[in-house]
Every structure is written in C-alpha cells, then in structure tokens.
Amino acid sequence: MARILIGGAGGAPANNFIMSLRASGDGDYFIGVCSVPSDLFLADVDERFVVPYAVAPDYMDRLEPIIRATKPDLVHSQHDFEVRRLSRERDRLSALGVKYLFPDAQTVEDCVDKNRSYEIWKKAGVPVPETVLVTSEDDLRAAFEEFGGEVWLRAVEGGGGKGALPSDNYDFAKLWIDRFDGWGRFTAARCLTPQSVTWMSIWYQGELVVAQTRRRRSWNFGDRTLSGVTGITGVGETFSDAVVTDTAIAAIQALDTRPNGIFSVDMTYDKQGRPFLTEINIGRFFTTHFFFTKAGVNFPKIYRDLALEGRLPDLERKINPLPDGLLWIRGMDVAPHLTTVEELEAIEKQR
Secondary structure (H helix, E strand, O other), rough: OOOEHHHEOOOOOHHHHHHHHHHHHHOOOOEEOOOOOHHHHHHOEEEEOOOOOOOOHHHHHHHHHHHHHOOOOOEEEOOHHHHOOOOOHHHHHHHHEEEEEOOOHHHHHHHOOOOHHHHHHHHHHOOOEEEEEOOOOHHHHHHHHHOOOOOEEEEEOOOOOOEEEEEOOHEEEEEEHHHHHOOOOOOEEOOOOOOEEEEEEEEEOOEEEEEEEEEEEEOOOHHHOOOOOOOOOOEEEEEEOOOHHHHHHHHHHHHOOOOOOEEEEEEEOOOOEEEEEEEEEOOOOOOOOOHHHHHHOOHHHHHHHHHHHHOOOOOOOOEEOOOOOOOEEOOOOOOEEEEHHHHHHHHOOOO
C-alpha cells in the first residue's frame, strides 16, 4: 500500500487515475488536493484539501504543510499547469521525501508551451501543421493568406481545446483573439480534418515501457462549441497504426533524448489521411485512461510501480497491447460503457 497525493482530485482526469489504482487492488491511500472545493466532493479519496491554483505564487507554500502532515509516498497531477508547477518544484518535493516520475524539466516546459514544441518538431522534421504565433493583426492576415483562407486558432497554453476556433473570416478571428486578450498567446495553424488520434505512453529512463493508441470517434458536446472540440471524448476506440507510432516516437525523441514518465501524444489527420502532431500532454494521461484499465492494461498501476519501485510490467507487447476495435462510450451522469465496434455497428444497422 502506498500513500498517493493526487492533484485536481474530483476532476475527470484525476478520477480516472484514482479509479484505475483502486481497481489494481493495491489498497493505496489517496490524498486529494484541488483548487475547486466543490470538486473534492466528487473524488474517491481518503483525505481532501483545498489548494490555490497551480499558477498562484503561494501554491507550494500551501501544499508543503499538507505534504508534511499527510506524508505521501508519491505525487501526481492530471493538469498541465499543475504538472509544470510540480516539475519546477521537484527539488522541494525531493527534500520532503516525496517520489515522482516526471519527464525532464525542460521537456515539461517545452510541451506545456504548444508554440515552443511546434518549433522543436518543425526543426526536427516531424510532421506538424504549419503554424504561426499571432502577435499582431499583420500576423493574423498573413496566416489567412498563407493557409488558404482558413485557420485554426488556439491558445498556446491550456488543455480541453482552450480557445480553439476554426475560422474562414478574418474579422471574426480578430474578434475572437480580442475576446481572449490572446495577442501573443494564440497560434494560427493550417486547418486539418476533425479526425484525431492519441498515442499514450510511459517511458522509464529512456526506454519505452508501454504505449497504446486510441482514436476519437466523437467529442461529447461538440455541437455546443464553435470549434466542435471540447476535450471531452464521447466515443474512443483502440486502434493500431504504424505511422502514428513512428510519428509519436519521433516527436518524443525530438523533445527528449532520454524520455521519462508519461507522454500522451495528440495528432490530427489531414485530408490525405496523414497524422500531424498537435501537442504532447506531458506528465499526465489523457482524461479517459480508465478505458484502458477496464480493457485490461492499467497504465496508472504501471506508472505507480515504476515511480515507487522501478518495477517493469510483464506485457506480451509494449506497443498497442490491447486489441483493436474496443470502444469506450461516455456520457454525462452515467458510467462509461466498454464495448466493441462490431456491437456498435449492429445497433447502428437498426437505423
């Protein structure tokens, strides 16, 4: 049994992590911290504490007394900004006797800043959609001209499709950036298709431990956003593609010659069916990783054992150990359902 402090407790990404470790049967003790007090009521944890947002100056000063009082063996977060803050405080965590499994500090910084990671991948020749940092109206006009009259806007930092907007109208795109005070903090990219895929992986001291591909068949509530993107997967599917795997590994190794920890690689397909890198969710699993646990591969359990004991899993295959065609169907206020493509298609035929 280990004592594990989990950031963002009560939010879906952290809850998937906790559910996976509960399912492992190790009997771990969970200390949940969150900056949204009401979320803590949704967390299956043994202790609950409110902390400031990770970007707040006093975040660590508030977290340290909690660590001293609860004595966790391991700390983990499922939010970009908290991952980055904890990464920056890794020496302080070590002094408190807490273990972690973080990627290299610079790798974390590079991945949280999507424009910085784009520049690294572009230089390394990894396929990425052409992108510019929008610092002025001239940059925005140039992007429309260069990318064929349509651009994909998004915030440089933040998850869940933050600030995402496809637009073929310059005036509307300008209003959008104005609305978010996004000049210098938004990028404009060439538009791709709605089809996306994620390659979630764990690395240990430079070696790949396990990776699984999942493509997204739909977003939940996508019809309620201008971009169609919500960051909330509706239906996910296990999937294998050698090009996706090769692209993901190239992207990771372009950032870090000795990867360590979690690298969740997001890609979007172009109209010719080629995957292009959009971002790496660094130091955390994608939100719905309990899908893989229910299907038979418990990524948080593997991560926990590596972080605490350096223990490697016994897997027949490191890459895509799960069969293709498993589906994870999600909704609001209902437990997700694990099924197969064949079962869904049988239902769809009734239409």
